[in-house]
Amino acid sequence: MSSQTAVLELKGATKHFAAGGLRLPWTTPAWVKAVDDVSLTIPSGQTLGLVGESGCGKTTTTKLILRLERPTAGQVLFDGQDVFTLNGKDLLRYRQAVQAVFQDPFSSLSPRMRVGEIIAEPLEVASNGSAKERVAEALRMVGLNPHHAARFPHEFSGGQRQRIAIARAIATSARLIVLDEPVSALDVSIRAQIMTLLEDLQRHLGVAYLFIGHDLATVTHISHRIAVMYLGKIVEEASSSELTERPLHPYTQALFAAALPADPDDQASETVVTGSLPSALNPPTGCYFHPRCPFAMPKCSEVRPELKTVDVTSSRRVACHLY
Numbered sequence: 001m002s003s004q005t006a007v008l009e010l011k012g013a014t015k016h017f018a019a020g021g022l023r024l025p026w027t028t029p030a031w032v033k034a035v036d037d038v039s040l041t042i043p044s045g046q047t048l049g050l051v052g053e054s055g056c057g058k059t060t061t062t063k064l065i066l067r068l069e070r071p072t073a074g075q076v077l078f079d080g081q082d083v084f085t086l087n088g089k090d091l092l093r094y095r096q097a098v099q100a101v102f103q104d105p106f107s108s109l110s111p112r113m114r115v116g117e118i119i120a121e122p123l124e125v126a127s128n129g130s131a132k133e134r135v136a137e138a139l140r141m142v143g144l145n146p147h148h149a150a151r152f153p154h155e156f157s158g159g160q161r162q163r164i165a166i167a168r169a170i171a172t173s174a175r176l177i178v179l180d181e182p183v184s185a186l187d188v189s190i191r192a193q194i195m196t197l198l199e200d201l202q203r204h205l206g207v208a209y210l211f212i213g214h215d216l217a218t219v220t221h222i223s224h225r226i227a228v229m230y231l232g233k234i235v236e237e238a239s240s241s242e243l244t245e246r247p248l249h250p251y252t253q254a255l256f257a258a259a260l261p262a263d264p265d266d267q268a269s270e271t272v273v274t275g276s277l278p279s280a281l282n283p284p285t286g287c288y289f290h291p292r293c294p295f296a297m298p299k300c301s302e303v304r305p306e307l308k309t310v311d312v313t314s315s316r317r318v319a320c321h322l323y
Helices: 058-065 088-097 115-126 131-141 146-150 158-170 188-205 216-222 240-245 250-258
Strands: 006-018 031-043 047-051 073-078 098-101 176-180 208-213 225-230 233-239 308-311 316-318
Touching: 006 058, 006 208, 031 047, 031 058, 031 073, 031 208, 031 233, 047 058, 047 216, 058 176, 058 208, 088 098, 098 158, 115 131, 115 146, 115 158, 131 146, 131 158, 158 176, 158 188, 188 208, 188 216, 208 216, 216 240, 225 240, 225 250, 233 240, 233 250
Parallel strands: 047 208, 047 225, 098 176, 176 208
Antiparallel strands: 006 031, 006 073, 225 233, 233 316, 308 316
């Protein structure tokens, strides 16, 4: 774990949803365990990557951080304060400090508003100085011209629209930006430009990122640390270099085995899993991953492994009976 000050912490964050459908009054309600006892730290000025299959709980974790969902248990702390206790001006400051950039820049920008209005809207709500000047500054910082403020989103390319979304996020002097698959909808050449822009902004502004993605090459490139999520739980967390060089958890090994290597001569991991992600409505007993794990032992189906530190010097954590 980084020695830098944590801008945001999740402590045992849990979110269970009641399953829909008809239920008789005398039956026990069923719960979907979307996020289950997740603890993470995002240091100021650094990037935490969050990876895992679709349906593993990444989106729900994001909603907890953005206060779009209230946790069933646990806490989301910003500067050490529980964000779900905030109200009034304190809540407004949190909304300014934590912003988001989504996968599809076109659907996240209102087609009826000009770019300047889109970027200025959160500034006007917060009465945060001269909106016009801050809009121009934000556009310049993302590589666009201030006169672009008079145009509509449909007049821009996909890469330019994502730059506008980033400009909206940094205009409020955000300290944490949740990046939800921010480059997956872009062409490969444009992805590299946006990634470089994000890195430059982080160095210049000291902003922290939570980078959510499926592309391991992209996540490992931009992240200082990476957390691997499976069925609502964190199964491994380590520095980007450690995870790339020696993934420990069998699920992490399988993710890297399925990814294309950066160098064609690199030897890929041989860990292969079968089957699909189990239902969060009825997760397996013991280790959630054991039905798909090629190294499963009898203990794995009976005892759920705890997420434990296996390397004190780097704060590497893994939830697996093999370690």
